[in-house]
Amino acid sequence: MSDTLPRDAAPPMPPDPDTEDDVLVRVDKLVKHFPVRGGGLVRRTVGQVQAVDGVSLVVRRGQTLGLVGETGCGKSTLARCIAGLIPVTSGTVTFEGRNITNLSRRAMQPVRREIQMIFQDPYGSLNPRRRVGAIIGDPFAVHKTAKGAARKKAVQELMERVGLNPEHFNRFPAEFSGGQRQRIGVARALALRPKLIICDEPVSALDVSIQAQVLNLLADLQSDFGLSYLFIAHDLEVVRHVSNDVTVMYLGRVCESGPKDQVYDSSRHPYTAALLSAAPAADPDAAAQRRRIILTGDVPSPINPPSGCRFHPRCPKAQDLCGQQEPALEVKPGDPATHLTACHFPVQEGESLARVAGRERR
C-alpha cells in the first residue's frame, strides 16, 4: 500500500524493537487539549480542556480492545484522534507500523479505508433523507472503488451479511428499527473491508435482546474478516463479553489496563474496583451480597484537573502522596507484565473498599 501513497505522507516510523507483528495500532502518549477561549473581544485562550492527557495503548490484529470510562473521561475524543477525525496536540498514532498522526487530508485518505467507525446513535448517524442503499454505498463512492450495478451488488451483499433484507436497499432509515439501523451503520463501516473498526458505544442505545443480536454480529464479522475492534462502552458486562484486553480511563488518563480477566478479576486501581462494584448485575442474590463502593462526588472538570493522581479527591484509599505526585502506569508486584496500573496504593488481593457503602438491605 505504501507505494501508492502521495509524496507528502509522513516517513515510515523507524523499526521499533518493541513492535511485534500482531500490533495493528499503537497509540503513544497521545495528548489532546481543546482551548477554552475567554468571552472578550480578543477571545484569547484562558485554559485547556485536557480531554486526553498522555494515553498509550495497543490494538492487536484480530482482537478487541475494550475502552471503559465514565462520561467525559476522553474515550470518544481518543477514538476520534485515532481515526484522524480531529488533530492531536502531541503524541503519536501508529497504524501498521506507520505514523499516521496529523497526516494531511490527502495522505489520510488511503488510511481511512482501513479505519472505520460505528457510532452510538443509530438515529443521528444516518441521514434521514437518503436511502439505505445510498448510505451504505457512500464509502464506495468516496473511495471510487465501485459504481453503478457493481456498487448496488456490493451494497446488497453487505446488507445480507449484516442480516438486513437486501431488497430493502431503497428504503429510508426511518423505516427501520433501532437495531436494524445499527446494522446499517455496521454495513457502512464494513464496506471497504477495513482492518480496524472503532465502535463508539455501538449498543448503548439498543434494548437488551437487540443488543445481543448486534454483539453476535460483530463477533461473527470479526472471525470472518479478521477485524480488530476498539470497543468503547460504559457497560462493563458488554465490554467484558467482547474484549481481549481492557483499558480503563479516568479524566483523560489511563488508570488500569491489561488482559480482560486481570482487569476484571484482580483489579488493582481503586477506580476500576469502584466501577465494577457499581455496575448492576442482573442477579438478585449477587446484588444483595455485593458490597458497593459508593464514590462521593462527581468527575471533576478536565479544565482544571486535580493535582497528582486525578482520582485522588474521590478515592477511598487516597493519602497525601496521591495529591502531590502523579502515579506512573506500571506493573505492580505480583501482576503479569501485561497488567499495568497507575496507582500509589493499589488494591491488594482480598481487600475491601466498600466501607463507605455499607447500606442496609432488606
Add this chain to the structure above:
Amino acid sequence: MSLLEVTDLRVSFATADGLVQAVRGVSFSVDSGRTIGIVGESGSGKTVLTQTLLGLTPGGRVEGKAVFNGTDLLSLRPDQLRKVRGAQIAVIFQDPLTSMHPLFKVGWQIVEMIRSHDKSVSKKQATERAVDLLGRVGIPRPAERVNDYPHQFSGGMRQRAMIAMALSLSPELIICDEPTTALDATVQAQILDLLLRLQQESGTALIMITHDLGVVADIADDVMVMYAGKAAEKASKNDIFYRPHHPYTKGLLESIPNSSAAGDRLKPITGQPPSLIRLPSGCAFHPRCAYVMDRCLTEQPPLAPVGDDGLHVSACWLPVTAAGLAAEAEELRRRAVERGRNAAAAEIARAIAERPESEGSVIA
C-alpha cells in the same frame, strides 16, 4: 388494600396509520414501602402505562381503573388530578436535563412546586425546605447551590435535584421512569442507593420503570415484565430471575452478557418487537418464540398462576410446571412443544430457527 390498584388498564391512540394499542389490559398493584419494577423493551407500553395514571397522555383513549387511596385516578377531572400529581404521586423522568426548566433557578423550581400545592407556605419557608431537601439528597453546600441554574449542575446532581423536587411534598408514591439510564455506573449506584435509603426513611412506594434488569435486581421487590402492551409475567424478584416461566422473560435474561459465560455466543431473542398497530394474532410474542405451539397462533394466553404462592403469574400456554432455567424445565418445555406443535406452528418455528437472528419484520 394496596396503595395503588390498577385494573385492566387499556390505552390506545388513533393515528393516521391506524389505532396504536399501547397498553392492552394491564393490572398491577403497589403497596406502601414496596418497589415494583416494570421491565420491557422500547415500545412495550411501560411509560404510557404510568403516564396515563397521571393524566399525561392527552389524546389517548383510556379504559380501566386505577384506584389510588380509594379514588379512581382515571375518573378525576384535570383540576382534581393536578392536586394529586406532584403532591401524592411524584414522577422522576429519565432525562434530568430536559425535565427542568433551564431558565429558572433549581431552588425556585422546588419552591414553586411546594407553593403551588400549599399556598400557606411562605416563600422563605419554602426556600428553607428546598435547601433542606437538596441537602438530604446529597448536594454539597445546598444553601449556595439552591441559587444555581440547572446547567450549573452535573447530570447526577440534576437527577438528585429532581428527586429532591419529587420528595418536596412527601408523596406516597414515586414513579421513576428510567431514572438512571442517562447516568454513568458510579452515579447510577449513588442514585439507586439514595432512592432505597429515602424509601426506608419514609415508606414511600416506588414504581421503577426500566429496561435494565440489573437495576431491577438491585432495587425491586416485585417485577412485571411487559411485552407489546400486556404483562407477560408478574412475580417476586427472585421468581423472575431464577424461575422465569414466560419465554420472553427467559429470553431477556439469557440475552444479557454475564461474567460466567464471557466470550460465549449470546442468545438473543430473534426478530423485532411487533408493530402496535398490527399486532400478531394469539400471543403477541409467538413470531419470536422458540417454543411456539399451534394454539399460540390463535388463542391469547391469560395470566395464570405458575408458582405455589399464586403471586407468580405468566401469560403463556406452556405447562405451569415448566418454569426456571434448569435442564428439567427445558425438558418439560420441549415435551409440551412436541405435543402442541402441528403444521402451522412448525412452519413458524422453522422460520425462526432459519432466520438469521438479525432479520425481522421492518417497522411499517
